[in-house]
Amino acid sequence: KQEVTQIPAALSVPEGENLVLNCSFTDSAIYNLQWFRQDPGKGLTSLLLIQSSQREQTSGRLNASLDKSSGRSTLYIAASQPGDSATYLCAVRRDGGATNKLIFGTGTLLAVQP
């Protein structure tokens, strides 16, 4: 059974700092991995999706990497801003098609202090 773990559970950093969020999964046979952010009382916003054949994806100040063999993904946020404060979730998909289900981690709560 696939299990997804995110460490740390909470993180507080000063504005401007670069930071890394970690995601680990137990079964390396994944189709893709998706990173989301969730603001309090809101839905999930998709940030980045990495296919199993890819090593990394970038969007603006965000860079996500994937190492399937070790069961790890990282989300790198450059030059953090108070607006980055949110809960960050990673999720893995085992395969495509009708059984296209996401398994979510428990999230990292990020606070960026002005």
Add this chain to the structure above:
Amino acid sequence: DAGITQSPRHKVTETGTPVTLRCHQTENHRYMYWYRQDPGHGLRLIHYSYGVKDTDKGEVSDGYSVSRSKTEDFLLTLESATSSQTSVYFCAISDRVVYEQYFGPGTRLTVT
């Protein structure tokens, strides 16, 4: 943002009453999902649909049913609401090319 709306956004209901939540998409995506999110449990899949009239159970489907009569609408019904079904419910959609999931704004349901 993906065109996903959920209604109602907030609902308070009494134990034993039926409740229906609606998810509407304008993206013409094939796959639709219902999740619930609870403290300490994260996001859990209730039911999903892989086409009109094609649905299947997720990991926490007991007490819930779904229907999809049109591509754009996916309904979640709590047949007889219980206090344990107090939660925030999210609808999500994905295409069948890259399978990226997009989430709706959520419905906060309180069963008293």
